[in-house]
Amino acid sequence: MQLDFLFNPKSIAVVGASNDPLKIGYDIFRNLTTYQGRVYPVNLKEREVMGKKAYRSVQEIEDEIDLVVIAVPRQHVFDVVKESAEKGAKGAIVITAGFGETGEEQWIAAEKKIVEEARKRGMRIVGPNCVGVMNTVRGLNATFIMPARAGKIAFISQSGALGAGIIYKTVKEKIGFSKFVSLGNMADLDFSEFLEYLSGDSDTESIMLYLEGVKDGRKLLSSLEKVTQKKPVIVIKGGRSSAASEAVSSHTGSIAGSWEVYGAALKQAGAIIAETIDEALSMSRAFSQPLPKGRRVGIITNAGGGGVLVSDQLEKHGLEVPRLSKGSIAELKKFLPPFASFRNPVDMIASARGEDYRKATEIFMRDDGIDMIIEISVVPTFAGIERDEHARGIVEALKSSKGGKPILALFMAGDVSARAREVLEAEAIPVYERPEDVAIAAKALYEYSKAKRRVNNEL
Amino acid sequence: MQLDFLFNPKSIAVVGASNDPLKIGYDIFRNLTTYQGRVYPVNLKEREVMGKKAYRSVQEIEDEIDLVVIAVPRQHVFDVVKESAEKGAKGAIVITAGFGETGEEQWIAAEKKIVEEARKRGMRIVGPNCVGVMNTVRGLNATFIMPARAGKIAFISQSGALGAGIIYKTVKEKIGFSKFVSLGNMADLDFSEFLEYLSGDSDTESIMLYLEGVKDGRKLLSSLEKVTQKKPVIVIKGGRSSAASEAVSSHTGSIAGSWEVYGAALKQAGAIIAETIDEALSMSRAFSQPLPKGRRVGIITNAGGGGVLVSDQLEKHGLEVPRLSKGSIAELKKFLPPFASFRNPVDMIASARGEDYRKATEIFMRDDGIDMIIEISVVPTFAGIERDEHARGIVEALKSSKGGKPILALFMAGDVSARAREVLEAEAIPVYERPEDVAIAAKALYEYSKAKRRVNNEL
Numbered sequence: 001m002q003l004d005f006l007f008n009p010k011s012i013a014v015v016g017a018s019n020d021p022l023k024i025g026y027d028i029f030r031n032l033t034t035y036q037g038r039v040y041p042v043n044l045k046e047r048e049v050m051g052k053k054a055y056r057s058v059q060e061i062e063d064e065i066d067l068v069v070i071a072v073p074r075q076h077v078f079d080v081v082k083e084s085a086e087k088g089a090k091g092a093i094v095i096t097a098g099f100g101e102t103g104e105e106q107w108i109a110a111e112k113k114i115v116e117e118a119r120k121r122g123m124r125i126v127g128p129n130c131v132g133v134m135n136t137v138r139g140l141n142a143t144f145i146m147p148a149r150a151g152k153i154a155f156i157s158q159s160g161a162l163g164a165g166i167i168y169k170t171v172k173e174k175i176g177f178s179k180f181v182s183l184g185n186m187a188d189l190d191f192s193e194f195l196e197y198l199s200g201d202s203d204t205e206s207i208m209l210y211l212e213g214v215k216d217g218r219k220l221l222s223s224l225e226k227v228t229q230k231k232p233v234i235v236i237k238g239g240r241s242s243a244a245s246e247a248v249s250s251h252t253g254s255i256a257g258s259w260e261v262y263g264a265a266l267k268q269a270g271a272i273i274a275e276t277i278d279e280a281l282s283m284s285r286a287f288s289q290p291l292p293k294g295r296r297v298g299i300i301t302n303a304g305g306g307g308v309l310v311s312d313q314l315e316k317h318g319l320e321v322p323r324l325s326k327g328s329i330a331e332l333k334k335f336l337p338p339f340a341s342f343r344n345p346v347d348m349i350a351s352a353r354g355e356d357y358r359k360a361t362e363i364f365m366r367d368d369g370i371d372m373i374i375e376i377s378v379v380p381t382f383a384g385i386e387r388d389e390h391a392r393g394i395v396e397a398l399k400s401s402k403g404g405k406p407i408l409a410l411f412m413a414g415d416v417s418a419r420a421r422e423v424l425e426a427e428a429i430p431v432y433e434r435p436e437d438v439a440i441a442a443k444a445l446y447e448y449s450k451a452k453r454r455v456n457n458e459l
Numbered sequence: 460m461q462l463d464f465l466f467n468p469k470s471i472a473v474v475g476a477s478n479d480p481l482k483i484g485y486d487i488f489r490n491l492t493t494y495q496g497r498v499y500p501v502n503l504k505e506r507e508v509m510g511k512k513a514y515r516s517v518q519e520i521e522d523e524i525d526l527v528v529i530a531v532p533r534q535h536v537f538d539v540v541k542e543s544a545e546k547g548a549k550g551a552i553v554i555t556a557g558f559g560e561t562g563e564e565q566w567i568a569a570e571k572k573i574v575e576e577a578r579k580r581g582m583r584i585v586g587p588n589c590v591g592v593m594n595t596v597r598g599l600n601a602t603f604i605m606p607a608r609a610g611k612i613a614f615i616s617q618s619g620a621l622g623a624g625i626i627y628k629t630v631k632e633k634i635g636f637s638k639f640v641s642l643g644n645m646a647d648l649d650f651s652e653f654l655e656y657l658s659g660d661s662d663t664e665s666i667m668l669y670l671e672g673v674k675d676g677r678k679l680l681s682s683l684e685k686v687t688q689k690k691p692v693i694v695i696k697g698g699r700s701s702a703a704s705e706a707v708s709s710h711t712g713s714i715a716g717s718w719e720v721y722g723a724a725l726k727q728a729g730a731i732i733a734e735t736i737d738e739a740l741s742m743s744r745a746f747s748q749p750l751p752k753g754r755r756v757g758i759i760t761n762a763g764g765g766g767v768l769v770s771d772q773l774e775k776h777g778l779e780v781p782r783l784s785k786g787s788i789a790e791l792k793k794f795l796p797p798f799a800s801f802r803n804p805v806d807m808i809a810s811a812r813g814e815d816y817r818k819a820t821e822i823f824m825r826d827d828g829i830d831m832i833i834e835i836s837v838v839p840t841f842a843g844i845e846r847d848e849h850a851r852g853i854v855e856a857l858k859s860s861k862g863g864k865p866i867l868a869l870f871m872a873g874d875v876s877a878r879a880r881e882v883l884e885a886e887a888i889p890v891y892e893r894p895e896d897v898a899i900a901a902k903a904l905y906e907y908s909k910a911k912r913r914v915n916n917e918l
Contacts, residue, residue, distance in 0.1 A: 022843040097808070102798050144841045146875075159764025161809050165837035165871035169892065172873030212767060238767040241774035276895045277768070305618025308671060308697040309736070315700035339561050349556075350620050378624035382603045384481040412624035414631030416605075433628065436735045 003189075003197040005090035006126065007135040007179060009066035010037050012142065013058045013089070015080050016071035017041030017049045024095060025071040027144035028132070035140055038063060058087050065089045069132065069142050074098040074107070077128065081114050085121040092118065093142055094127035100185045101129050115188045124193075130184025131160040136177060137203045143182065151176020152205040153284040154198045156191060158183050158212045159238070166210075166277060174421075175281055178203040190214060192223035199227040206232045206287040208280050209271075212239045217262075221269045228270030229455055232287050232448045235271045236280045237262055270451055272444050282437040283444035288428040289406035291449035294371040296320045297442055298364040299345035301376035302352040302390070306412055306435065307345030310374060313439030319446060321345070328367045335359055350380055354389030361397035365405055372406050372442055379413040379420055391420035395427050406445055410438040462648075462656040464549035465585065466594040466638060468525035469496050471601065472517045472548070474539050475530035476500030476508045483554060484530040486603035487591070494599055497522060517546050524548045528591065528601050533557040533566070536587065540573050544580040551577065552601055553587035559644045560588050574647045583652075589643025590619040595636060596662045602641070610635020611664040612743040613657045615650060617642050617671045618697070625669075625736060633880075634740055637662040649673060651682035658686040665746040666692045667739050668730075672704075676721075680728045687729030688914055691746050691907045694730045695739045696721055729910055731903050741896040742903035747887040748865035750908035753830040755779045756901055757823040758804035760835035761811040761849070765871055765894065766804030769833060772898030778905060780804070787826045794818055809839055813848030820856035824864055831865050831901055838872040838879055850879035854886050865904055869897040 012032060016025035029049055032039045040061050041049035048054050055061050058068060058080070068084040070077055074096050084092050099111035111128060118125050126133060132143030136150035145164045148155075149171050157163030160182045167180065178201065181194055191209060198204050207227070214220050227233055239245045240259035267273060274280035297319050301307040311321045321344050324332075329342045335356065341347035348356050357375065364373045377390040391411075398407060409424050409431045411417035421431040432438040471491060475484035488508055491498045499520050500508035507513050514520050517527060517539065527543040529536055533555050543551050558570035570587060577584050585592060591602030595609040604623045607614075608630050616622030619641045626639065637660065640653055650668060657663050666686070673679050686692055698704045699718035726732060733739035756778050760766040770780045780803050783791075788801045795815065800806035807815050816834065823832045836849040850868075857866060868883050868890045870876035880890040891897040 024841055027841040098798055146840055157764070159762065159767070161762030161837045162764025162768070162871070164839075165762060165765065165873075168837070168840075168873035168875045169871065170873070210764065212764070236768075238764055238771065241771045241780070276772075276893065278893060278895075303618065303620030303624060305616075305621025305669065305671070305697055306624065308618070309621070309695075312697065312700045313735075321700070339557055378620045378627070380623075381605055381627075382483055382486040412621070412628065414624075414627035414629070416627045434735065434737060436737075 003091075003193065005066045006093070006133055007140065008138055009140075011040070011063055011065050012037060012067045012069060013040045013042050013055070013061060013065045013084070014069045014071070015042040015058060017043055017054065019046060019049055023071075024144045028069055028071055028095065028142070031141040031143060031147065036138065040065070058084050058089070061087075066091070067142070068092040069095065071095040071144075074110070078110065078114050078117065081123075081125070082117050085118050085123040088121075089123055091124045091126065093130065093132050094125060094184070095130060095132060095144065096127075097129040099128045100187065111185060111187045118188065125188035126181065127184035128187060129160070131164055131182035133182070134177070134180040136179070146171065148180050149174065149176040151178060152203070152288060153177050154179040154201065154204040154207045156181045156183060156194050156207070157210040158186070159210055160184060162210060170281065175285065186214070190220075192219050195223045195227045195233065199230045204231065206234060206284045208284045209233065209235045211235055211237050217265065221265055224266065224269035224271050228451070232284075232444070233271045234274050234280045234283045234444065235266055236274045236277060237266070272447055278437060279440050282432060282441045285430040286406070286408060286441035286445050287448070288430055289408065289445065290404060291452065292371040292406050292445055293449070295446050296322045296369060296371045297374055298324070298367065298370035298372070299374045299376065300348065300357065300360045300364065301345050302348050302350055302380070303376060303378040303412065304341070304347045306376040306378060306410065307347055309435035310376060310410060310439055311345060313436050314442060317439060317443040319439075319442055322369055325367055325369050328363050331363045332360060345376070352390070353385060354393035357390045357393035358397045361394055361407070362401055365397065365401040365403075370405070372408070372445065374408050374410060374438055374442065376410045376412070377417070377420065379411060379416045381416055387416060388419040388423045391423035394429065395423060398427060398429070408432065408438050408441050410435060462550075462652065464525045465552075465592050466599065467597055468550075468599075470522055470524050471496060471498045471526045471528060472501050472514075472520060472524045472543070473498065473528045473530070474501040474517060476502055476513065478505060478508055482530075483603045487528055487530055487554065487601070490600040490602060490606070495597065499524070517543050517548070520546075525550070526601070527551040528554065530554040530603075533569070537569065537573050537576065540582075540584070541576050544577050544582040547580075548582055550583045550585065552585040552589065552591050553643070554589060554591060554603065555586075556588040558587045559646065570644060570646045577647065584647035585640065586643035587646060588619070590623055590641035592641070593636070593639040595638070605630065607639050608633065608635040610637060611662070611747060612636050613638040613660065613663040613666045615640045615642060615653050615666065616669040617645070618669055619643060621669060629740065634744065645673070649679075651678050654682045654686045654692065658689045663690065665743040666690055667743045668692065668694045670694055670696050671698045676724065680724055683725065683728035683730050687910070691743075691903070692730045693733050693739045693742045693903065694725055695733045695736060696725065731906055737896060738899050741891060741900045744889040745865070745867060745900035745904050746907070747889055748867065748904065749863060750911065751830040751865050751904055752908070754905050755781045755828060755830045756833055757783070757826065757829035757831070758833045758835065759807065759816065759819045759823065760804050761807050761809055761839070762835060762837040762871065763800070763806045765835040765837060765869065766806055768894035769835060769869060769898055770804060772895050773901060776898060776902040778898075778901055781828055784826055784828050787822050790822045791819060804835070811849070812844060813852035816849045816852035817856045820853055820866070821860055824856065824860040824862075829864070831867070831904065833867050833869060833897055833901065835869045835871070836876070836879065838870060838875045840875055846875060847878040847882045850882035853888065854882060857886060857888070867891065867897050867900050869894060
């Protein structure tokens with residue numbers, strides 16, 4: 001599926017662009033003023049919008065138009081879509097709400113008519129009732145919300161407001177996305193088309209979905225089966241409970257279906273299921289690392305309690321925290337103090353320096369009994385230990401070894417860990433703040449590696 | 460148990476206080492320089508520490524001493540404890556590590572001897588191998604880490620480094636504590652003494668424990684039974700898995716015990732069990748609200764997906780999201796737009812204003828079918844909606860109603876929600892950022908209210 005007209009449009013018309021900050025067309029147009037492509041405001045009443053000449057219609061624009069963003073009252077959407085298709089636009093994002101999701105026959109029919117009109121001339125529709133589309137790599141923000149931070153996760157959300165909330169949240173938490181799509185009512189384009197496009201997108205390492213329900217389950221599953229062979233797809237399924245599944249049908253007009261059916265089918269198709277937004281983000285971020293060969297996790301820590309909580313979580317998820325080999329223990333004893341613990345987790349105690357992290361990581365990299373490494377640090381604020389030296393030690397070990405094993409980091413010290421996080425993330429080592437997050441990330445890496453191996457063996 | 464000598468000492472001696480930033484006694488003394496009580500540095504070699512006259516020993520100080528903080532090499536700890544007890548100090552915090560937790564007989568014995576010596580003269584010991592003690596209300600930070608933010612949760616941690624990590628994390632996340640204690644090896648004072656003290660502490664609304672294992676389980680359970688009748692106690696139990704329980708015995712010298720035994724007994728004694736640090740914090744924060752009369756939750760939202768995810772989580776925890784009464788629906792229809800959803804969750808859609816939150820909350824306050832209210836907002840950044848108006852609407856409703864029902868808020872917009880959060884928290888309404896956190900908070904309120912009702916009925 002070719003969707004470049006959405007993510008890399010050469011030219012965009014914003015219908016409903018406005019100088020009035022109380023209108024959504026104000027936010028959309030303002031967000032697009034910094035885009036590298038050509039952007040045209042369309043407004044019946046205003047002569048210019050934010051200093052740019054405004055057009056009375058899409059037709060009037062003396063340029064080819066790839067993409068039209070539509071934020072006009074619902075009774076005008078059909079006309080704008082028709083006109084855009086006639087103009088030769090390849091895609092339209094319909095922000096306007098009040099169609100299928102109302103449950104009213106008149107507006108369900110209107111939504112259908114819009115899609116039929118567009119398809120006559122090969123134009124595709126995102127929405128209606130959506131937040132829009134972002135491509136952080138190109139600086140494209142065709143939405144009315146703040147831009148996402150750039151990163152390697154593509155995020156497709158069936159809920160607009162929740163999608164917005166996740167964008168805001170990840171800006172605060174410094175988690176980035178390659179692309180963002182708010183699907184809205186999915187009258188035309190839905191999960192499948194985006195999944196297939198993103199599976200070939202070189203800026204995307206993993207794909208995260210917020211899914212409530214779809215009309216055509218088979219189509220989704222068949223796309224998932226194909227796409228998950230190339231990239232991990234992490235799914236948050238909203239609407240599992242009875243109250244929630246009623247809410248789903250009202251706010252998206254889709255059928256939530258029973259979780260028993262959905263959950264099993266999604267997993268069967270290769271998707272990784274997340275219980276919460278944070279689980280999904282934690283898992284999606286893990287795929288900047290290589291896949292592990294097995295389920296055995298080696299843990300290095302300077303905080304006993306951190307090691308304990310991570311071990312608990314890993315075991316809950318079916319991963320192993322095996323004893324270390326005698327050889328590794330002997331090597332650790334050469335430089336760690338006698339109060340350290342030489343089991344797994346290796347507790348290097350609070351006095352541990354960057355050098356200790358480096359050496360311990362190198363030993364774990366060589367130990368054949370370990371498939372994945374989790375590095376835990378409560379960055380100390382005392383005794384002259386530098387705030388990023390643990391992180392630097394880990395990065396040195398990564399560079400000096402042949403690598404090959406995934407490293408995940410748990411740095412549990414709030415803002416005290418900020419510098420350490422930057423050092424690690426510059427080397428694509430994902431950094432987590434909570435034991436359960438790093439554990440679920442390890443689980444996702446293991447699950448996906450297992451699924452991949454199975455597929456490869458079958459081939 | 461009277462522990463004012465720890466939390467409100469009139470005078471403190473810091474043995475090992477130092478001008479050398481590489482020593483832990485530097486951080487401890489620096490943290491205490493702003494304390495309102497009298498603080499004396501003790502150091503054999505230095506004449507002054509941070510501009511204050513240094514004493515060669517505790518005995519030399521020409522003042523009564525309530526509390527001694529000890530950060531000297533382990534071979535000197537016994538002498539300092541003896542001298543402090545002879546001086547008449549009521550308590551000592553032994554920061555120094557290398558005792559029972561090493562598993563070495565010599566140092567296990569040394570730890571015992573220290574406690575025996577202290578007890579001869581009625582002096583009590585915190586630690587050894589601990590981070591120290593804080594009382595945020597008095598500005599007391601007798602630790603080597605940064606001060607916690609002030610709040611209403613008391614936090615007792617068996618793991619020092621993890622405790623420190625949680626302090627750093629909560630500073631970043633703007634969650635506050637009334638008191639903090641790092642128990643270390645619990646050679647003398649342990650969970651029980653602190654629980655009993657905190658149950659009578661007017662600055663503390665709830666008590667949070669990070670527990671790995673204790674030597675005397677009966678003593679802990681008997682304290683819990685008493686204390687939980689007065690205040691909720693939330694327990695994170697580390698060391699449930701086999702790898703972790705081995706790690707526990709090494710880093711605290713305690714026995715983790717099997718989770719089956721611990722979990723059931725803790726619950727039986729009235730403790731609320733948290734699976735993770737964030738669950739424990741979320742639950743502890745909920746108790747600024749009144750207790751609910753039942754399990755029926757009413758949800759108000761401007762984001763459909765948020766309502767869906769919260770409903771899923773609530774149902775998972777055994778709470779109910781009931782249909783609304785016809786009366787309430789009729790009242791909601793008077794002011795909400797036709798696209799809104801009048802089920803529960805009430806989805807007021809993205810255009811909802813502060814007034815809508817106020818009116819909907821007032822209706823929920825009056826509806827006899829609702830025991831608790833969850834307010835969800837993805838604070839909009841568009842169309843001229845003010846960033847704190849939803850919060851202000853909720854506060855107005857709280858003030859105009861008789862109250863009585865707990866309100867919990869889920870504001871899912873990262874820093875965009877910052878102002879709203881301040882407005883709500885000024886009225887003691889706890890604000891969460893994740894669906895699972897607000898749901899577990901509701902569960903904790905319900906569980907504790909149920910336990911309280913049962914106890915009252917039995918009396």
